Amino acid sequence: MTKYELRQQRGAHGSTRRQFLRQLGLGMVAAGAAPQLLDNAHGTSELKKKSHKVKYRxxxxxxxxxxxxxxxxxSWSYKRVPDGKGGYRKPTIDEAIRMxxxxLEMGVNFxxxxxxxxxxSVPxxxxxxxGRRNKVLVSIRVSHKMKGCESDKKEVFKWTEERLKLWQTDYVDLCLLCNTANDTPKSGYWDMSYSIEALDKLKQQSKIRFTGFGCHFTPELFLEAFDKFGxxxxxxSLPYNVRHRAAEKLxxxxxxxxxxxxxxxxFARGELLKNRDLKRTDSGLPRDMISFVLEHKxxxxxxxxxxxIEQVRExxxxxxxxxxxxxxKRLEKVADTAITDHQYAWLEHGWRYA
Ligand SMILES: NC(=O)c1ccc[n+]([C@@H]2O[C@H](COP(=O)([O-])OP(=O)(O)OC[C@H]3O[C@@H](n4cnc5c(N)ncnc54)[C@H](OP(=O)(O)O)[C@@H]3O)[C@@H](O)[C@H]2O)c1
Structure with missing residues (x-):
């Protein structure tokens, strides 16, 4: 039996549903949360009444x-919550807990x-x-240079150790290799061989369970990576939405x-939702955009x-x-919306067509 299976069996951090709700209530009291959530914990929440659950694959x-x-x-690192003074801030830890x-109440486990x-650090x-660590799958992304160099190993160890501390856990379920900020598709390489040695070691140490890769490179480089390392x-992991559909080829x-x-x-990082009347004429659009992705079996x-929390529910x-x-029909119109923010130009260039 692996260390992970032992932990699952022991339920080291586990709890029953009743305990979970109690912990949620207590945790929120400790964190100074609104009483409304305590009501939730005692079963009067809108969510509980509807008791909708997500599906699994x-x-x-x-x-x-x-x-x-x-x-x-x-979600946790961008300043996108209105601060009431005309600016924006990050979600607080209490808000993150509520979300x-x-x-989790809807069955989300990733x-x-x-x-x-x-x-x-926030999640x-x-x-x-x-008290729900062992009920969910935690995924981290670690950067490596992809140049096939010995130092990749050190980088992968360093990033993983840091993230284990921040997630306050002794293992993560998925560890994905990502490119570093300065690597671009033009770099023309995708060598993960040294990083793989590091991942093997981390698996032996029961610090990671499964491995993967993802980045912002071109779809063609993904094909090469499947071939070499699949x-x-x-x-x-790759981008996919109503407008950027190259994933369908991959x-x-x-x-x-x-x-x-x-x-x-x-949502192309929210770019496809810009300037839409999400409260009225475009209500339900974000939900539909996710439904579109999920239609791909x-x-x-x-x-x-x-x-x-509203975005979570929707x-x-x-x-x-x-x-x-x-x-x-509405999605077809959204798919025609070009993205103008230069930060996301890479999506427009490489990821549009299947
Ligand atoms: N290198 C990598 O491997 C990599 C790169 C990118 C992303 N990722 C992963 O993929 C995840 C998803 O991508 P993403 O976060 O970049 O983009 P996304 O999910 O396409 O967009 C997120 C943004 O869409 C807006 N939004 C979400 N739900 C909404 C709703 N119901 N109504 C209105 N607006 C809504 C929010 O914008 P506002 O902030 O304006 O509210 C939110 O910040 C990331 O969080 C990350 O975990 C990995």
């Missing part, structure tokens, strides 16, 4: 049962974090207070290698960034809401 060769929608990590608790440190603290890895290839598929950027998880409801014909 199998994450490729990992064999893990995962919620088809997961929490993205960028994550609401997702939490991602990208490379910035804060993305791991790590939230899961600790909720047999080694368990999963990969997914069948990935499945031939048994890779689990995690999609990112269902080769997708295992769609991860999305969220900043408010986005995860895509799991039980079918796209209507009018919703589908």
């Amino acid at each position: 199998i994450l490729g060769k990992t064999g893990q049962k995962v919620s088809e929608i997961g929490f993205g990590g960028h 994550i608790a609401a997702g 939490l991602d974090s990208c490379t910035p440190l804060i993305e791991s 790590g603290e939230a899961l600790k207070r909720l 047999n080694y890895f368990d999963i990969f 997914l069948p290839e990935a499945k031939t290698k048994g890779l689990g598929i995690i999609t990112i950027k269902p 080769l997708v295992d998880i769609c991860t999305c960034g969220v900043h408010t 986005n995860f409801s895509a799991s039980w809401t079918k796209l209507s014909p009018s919703g589908r």
Whole structure:
């Protein structure tokens, strides 16, 4: 029996549902949360009344049962919550706990974090207070140079150790290799061989369970990576939304290698939702955009960034809401919207067409 299986059996941090709700209530009292959430804990919440649950899929060769929608990590590091003074701030830890608790109540069991440190510290603290670490799959992303150099190993160890601390855990479920900031598709390489040696060691030490890769490079480089390294890895991650659909070309290839598929950027980092009247004429649009991603049967998880509890409720409801014909028509219009923010130009250049 592996260390991970032992931990699961012992339920070291585990709890029954009743204990979970109690912990949630107590945790929130400690954290000074609004009484409304205590009501939730005693079963009067809107969520509980509706008791909608997300659906599950199998994450490729990992064999893990995962919620088809997961929490993205960028939520915790971007300043996008109105601060009441005309500016924006990051979600507080109490807000993060409320959001994550609401997702867990709906059955969400996947939490991602990208490379910035804060993305791991916030959900790590939230899961600790909720006592739910061993009920979810935690995914981290670690940067390496991809140049096939010995120093990659050191980098992978360093990033993993840092993130284990921030997630307040002694293992993570998924560890994905990412490119470093200065590497671009023009670098013309994708050598993960040294990093793989580091991942093997981390697996032996029971610090990571499954491995994967992802980056912002071109779809063509992904094809090359499947070919060279697809047999080694368990999963990969790539952008996919109504406008940026190059993933459709890659997914069948990935499945031939048994890779689990995690999609990112269902809203192109919110760019496809800009200037829309989401309270009235465009109400339900974010949910429909996730439903679109989930319609692709080769997708295992769609991860999305969220900043408010309302966004959590809307986005995860895509799991039980079918796209209507009018919703589908509306998506066609969204797909025609060009992205102008230069930060996301890479999506427009490489990721548009299947
Ligand atoms: N290098 C990598 O491997 C990599 C790169 C990118 C992303 N990722 C992962 O993928 C996850 C998802 O991608 P992403 O966060 O970049 O982009 P995304 O999910 O496409 O967009 C997130 C943004 O969309 C807006 N949004 C979400 N739900 C909404 C709703 N119901 N109503 C209105 N607006 C809504 C929010 O914008 P506002 O802030 O304006 O509210 C939110 O910040 C990330 O969080 C991260 O975990 C990994």
